[in-house]
Amino acid sequence: MTRRIGTVLIANRGEIAARILRTVQASGRRGVVVFHELDADSPAVRAADSAVRITGATPIGAYLDAAQIIAAARDSGADAIHPGYGFLAENANFARAVADAGMVFIGPSPESIELMGDKVRARAFVAARGFPVAPSAIEDDDPATFPARARALGPPLLVKPAAGGGGKGMRIVRDIATLDAELERARSEGQRYFGDGRLYIERYVERPRHIEVQVLGDRHGQVVHLWERECSVQRRFQKVIEETPSPALTPDERQAICEAAAGIARAAGYVNAGTVEFIYGGGAFYFLEMNTRLQVEHPVTELVTGLDLVAEQLRIAEGEPLGYAQADVRQQGHAIELRLYAEDPARNHVPTTGQVMRLHWSEREGVRVDSGVAQGARISAAFDPMLAKIIAHGADRGQAVARARAALHDTVLLGLTTNREFLERVLADDAFASGAIHTGFLDERAAQLAIPSPDSPTLAALIAAAALADPALRAEADAVPALHAAIGPWRN
């Protein structure tokens, strides 16, 4: 069955709302955006065909309020809801409620969300079908023996909330003595973020690489992969730089990992866009989890495959067949994405706040910017600190990286501290250039990547700039009579 989607409500904010809206409108559909008042001036709200204000006890709460959003969708005549990523994107109840309200949820089935959303079940499902998984201990199997089983795996261990995702609440335990305390904290964070304190532990692979594979499945049983993405450059389990193809994989390994991903999706009867994440190390890869949504880093896949993933999602949601075979999906060139965060690299990447007082994005060839902020925007601590994604495409990795560096250099964003310079330093790093990255890369190279203190001529220039831009200070200097200014610091 096919059903034409005329109006899409986007249940998200920031860059992804703007990104989805672009395709929705480009394909001749109406785009409706919900927004909390903090986002009233955001690019998505400005560009939307209509925008509906939502409220909540906290700003995040507004975007998590399924009933309010579904009501907004119904009131604005939407046929479908695109959840973006985060918030309600992997909430099976929401997907179900959307369907119950007579609208299309642009994403997989609630059952797929449930299966993959439970890390423990997902892992068991994947392992049972012969795909590789890492040694692990699952609390739910037997809560009483959980700590003992965890100890038995031996360090290093990775503790995760069973219901988690996005790195929230994850902890590495290298000293078994601290295990109990870490379990306690992870449980508390899991409870708070996901309303679920159950935990899950697996063997932590040292110097692991994070490689994931984009998959698309239609309602007619066809699943293809759109090749891999490498997302090893992370800090605190948050991706910072993603690229495709992965510089780590041999062609055979690439084939194996991508086919495994497509196989898992196929086995799950997966429909719409999803991402299968793997841990890769020492030539082996293990299934990590499957994200049942559009990923932040989807643009790199778009640039090398030439496909618009949001357009594909819409087509699939309307019930259309993919219309192409695996062999038709080619990787052309290399793409890299840089996440521009409102954070201070010099202070352990703590989030920063402030107003975007000056904003200019690069307009270079091969560069795409997905931004969720406009000049004048106030960046608060209420939401995720990601401001924008700068994505560069090149014939090869070298060209893509060079374009990305130039794009960063072109970028002007004044008013708050960002990781822009830090990203430039990562791209300029020798180890990064050689492709020798892993999820601990940023910590390991922290000293080399630390932004050096400004030298004396730079300090002089900064002081001069601040002084000359300060009308009160200029007025004080101007108060000196012309005669005395001309005589200067003379003493008789």
Added chain:
Amino acid sequence: MRRIETRIDLRSDSFQANRARNLELAAELREAQRRARFERPERDMQRLRRQNKLFVRERLELLLDPGTPFLELSTLAANRAYDGEVPGAGIVSGIGIVAGREVILHADDGSVKGGAWYPLSVKKIVRTLDIAIENRLPVIHLCDSAGGFLPLQSHFFADRYHAGRIFRNQAILSKLGVPQVAVVLGHCTAGGAYVPALSDYSVIVRGTGAIFLGGPPLVKAATGEDVSVDELGGADMHTQVSGTADYAAASEQEALAIARDIVANLRRPAKVQVEQQAPEPPYYDPAELYGIVPPDTRVQFDMREVIARLVDGSRFHEYQPAYGTTLVCGFAHLWGYRIGILANNGVLFNDSSLKGAHFIQLCDRNRTPLLFLQNITGFMVGREYERRGITKDGAKMIMAQAGAEVPKFTVIVSGSFGAGNYGMAGRAYDSRFLFFWPHGQISVMGAEQAANVLTDVKLRQLAREGGTLSDAEIAAIRDPVLDDYHRESSAYHSTSELWDDGILDPVDTRNALGIALSCALNTPWNEPRYGIFRM
């Protein structure tokens, strides 16, 4: 305006000899100033550090706007007094820029005798405040004084221009609407306590600043009361209880920053509107002054060559170039300000006196400040000149000069002798500023002349009694007179006694006059009005 064409041969022996000697004199001046400003007995500097006080020169730099000039006045006051132990008379005085405002500064130097006021200290403060009154300059007092130096009280207490004049001048300034800011950085005892009390604003440093009529020992002696410095007159008491001071500061640095903020908020009265043009440096190098002016006051030189090295573009419009030629008169610009210059090129005759009187009235009428460049041995004497009325012609010049309403500035470039000093706006005539060049001399007549007059008198006395004097006996009369004259007519003696506002290195004259001219524009000028000229 035409540029002066120099006739100086820079390679001539006389130029080179003058230059060598004048550079030595300038170096001596710099060294004497350095010592007066910075050289202190180690124990005095240690005491300052122990008291957690800054040296007065550090205070100055914190107070003044960075990158701006400071015209220090009478740096060498008291250099020939009190066995040389009271450099600068223990007071720093000068004109500078604070928060963009022209101000005059009176700073007690706590490193000199604990900031005690000597008679010449009082004279220097009174002169500083006179300048403030004449030029309507806001005053900043940096107070750090132990009080009057009691052994010399008869020389600074009772008379008209003694210490009482300081407070009288403060009151007059206030009456004129000229603001004063006192920063109490040490003790203000007895009379000194009135300095902050009579200021419009006063800042006091917690811990080191104190204000009281009588300090704790005096209180103890007078009433038997035991009281600490802080209780008696500390920052918190005065800013919270007595209201004698307005702002308490945690440090000297903060106190000076507060003072700057106060000055920044003062009203800026309009200056006298005068014609001004864009300043232009002299075409001829001012350093050539060293070779032009002979170090011996008896040797003649052309004052136009000096003018050429002071004024904008070395341009000079000479008035009556062919009449009364021993007095050069004319218009020029200095730092963009139009000025009328009267400069001596020899003894004043009848015609030069009349020319001077005429030119002064001309300048007064067209609102042009007057610059007197002195190198004067006096008015011409002799039967012929008396018959032509040299005395009444000189009187006309004095009448014109004393009565002029435009500001006057005087530089003693070389000699300043006899009534010539009066005609050329000597100290008694209230020039806004009077500066000396290092080799300059000042006395009622030249030393040789005076010695000759005195030996002649003696010889005539003896001759009437039939006696004579041997050469040795003549020398015994002459030499002490010569010595006294040489000593007491020197620029150093003059500046020690505050007969002037300081000795200038000749190359500094242009800047000093520029700053002085700017100050003079703060006071409105009255319409020209004169006494009766004896025709």
Added chain:
Amino acid sequence: MRRQFEIDGLTLDAALLRRADGYALQWAGDTQAVALSDPRPDGAQTLRVGGRAVAVHIAREGDVTFVQIDGRSFTVRTIEPLTAFAHAGAARADLVARAPMPGTVVSVRVQPGANVSKGEVLMVIESMKLETAITAWRDGTVAAVHLDAGQTFDRDTPLVSLTPEAAE
């Protein structure tokens, strides 16, 4: 005129001077002519310092100037002399815990008036997906709790105040 400039953790004393023609910067014993052009259409301005000229982007908010220069971004905080002295003299720093980073209040553990001992948890905040406990930095009495659970805050926002020691 004089200011303190905070850049990259450094506190620098410098002064902007008026010259016969334009301005000069006095810093670290050096005085150099400086000039800043009007913005070009792309917002960049040409900054001259001595003999060098560089393109800069500048934005100001209150005492903070954001400067992007040669691809690097900096935050320059300008402090007036009186403010610097006032801060130096103030003993208030002991009274209030301020947010070390922007975030959200997870829970409040004390009420105003409570007696707390050093190390006791006053409030838990969440930032960067991590919880941080704000603990009492000395024994004392809680004077005020400035935020409720769920509220978001910027860096340096007051969180919990203790009463002055002398008052206890």
